Amino acid sequence: MTAKLSVNLNAIAMLRNRRDLPWPSVTGVGRLALEAGAHGLTVHPRPDQRHIRFGDVPALRALIDDEFPKAEFNIEGYPTDDFLELVEKHQPEQVTLVPDDPSQATSDHGWDFRANRDRLTTVCRRLKDGGFRVSLFADGVPDRQALKIARDVGADRIELYTGPYGGCFDDPATAEKIAGELGQTAALAAELGLGVNAGHDLTVDNLPLLARHIPMLAEVSIGHGLTADALVYGMAETVRRYRRACGEAI
Ligand SMILES: CC(=O)[C@@H](O)[C@H](O)COP(=O)(O)O
Numbered sequence: 585m586t587a588k589l590s591v592n593l594n595a596i597a598m599l600r601n602r603r604d605l606p607w608p609s610v611t612g613v614g615r616l617a618l619e620a621g622a623h624g625l626t627v628h629p630r631p632d633q634r635h636i637r638f639g640d641v642p643a644l645r646a647l648i649d650d651e652f653p654k655a656e657f658n659i660e661g662y663p664t665d666d667f668l669e670l671v672e673k674h675q676p677e678q679v680t681l682v683p684d685d686p687s688q689a690t691s692d693h694g695w696d697f698r699a700n701r702d703r704l705t706t707v708c709r710r711l712k713d714g715g716f717r718v719s720l721f722a723d724g725v726p727d728r729q730a731l732k733i734a735r736d737v738g739a740d741r742i743e744l745y746t747g748p749y750g751g752c753f754d755d756p757a758t759a760e761k762i763a764g765e766l767g768q769t770a771a772l773a774a775e776l777g778l779g780v781n782a783g784h785d786l787t788v789d790n791l792p793l794l795a796r797h798i799p800m801l802a803e804v805s806i807g808h809g810l811t812a813d814a815l816v817y818g819m820a821e822t823v824r825r826y827r828r829a830c831g832e833a834i
């Protein structure tokens with residue numbers, strides 16, 4: 585399986601938010617990514633709206649519906665009432681639930697499935713009743729019982745948190761070890777019937793090893809590294825580089 589690439593637009597929004605001006609255009613950059621063959625767009629609105637604003641979501645939904653109907657919209661976030669109302673209003677193809685505290689600088693862990701079983705059951709039921717594909721952010725720890733809870737609360741997929749993997753870019757032995765653990769976690773999830781996504785600190789350099797360890801990898805969502813590369817190579821060329829790193833023959 586070749587992993588699909590969903591381009592996360594948070595970093596573009598953060599740059600835009602430096603000024604009270606509408607550029608760079610989050611929708612415009614999203615269009616460039618989709619024109620270059622990205623399979624979808626991801627946003628992760630946070631309660632303080634420090635990058636993606638809730639108000640960005642309608643235009644991104646319209647971009648996909650009007651110009652790229654085969655692309656997917658993935659909205660990630662902590663399931664507050666505001667977040668759930670946002671996704672119900674704008675109907676992303678996938679909702680990824682992340683256990684972020686509002687004060688966190690960025691996502692840095694997956695769900696504690698045992699402690700959050702009841703809350704996740706309620707939220708997943710609401711989202712599944714609404715027709716959404718639901719993915720749950722998960723640590724790369726091959727814990728069968730925790731993954732079984734993720735399946736039992738109603739998730740369709742997990743998104744493996746790859747921060748520790750991305751963080752050891754200068755240490756190949758550790759990267760190999762963590763990739764192995766992520767691969768074991770993915771294999772257990774797949775055995776339980778869950779699809780497997782991955783994201784956080786992925787780059788064009790670290791994707792190929794990850795993909796080798798996770799042959800069933802369905803989707804990667806990438807923002808920070810991809811945006812950094814886009815400053816050097818341009819968005820279109822960068823998206824092509826990431827698609828190749830995912831294994832696409834283009
Ligand atoms: C869940 C995840 O890893 C991403 O959504 C990441 O948290 C992006 O958010 P920031 O752009 O705020 O770091």
Ligand SMILES: NCC(=O)COP(=O)(O)O
Pocket residue numbers: 592626628660743782783784785786805806807808809810
């Ligand atoms: N789900 C991860 C994501 O959307 C982007 O994370 P990053 O590439 O900005 O670290």
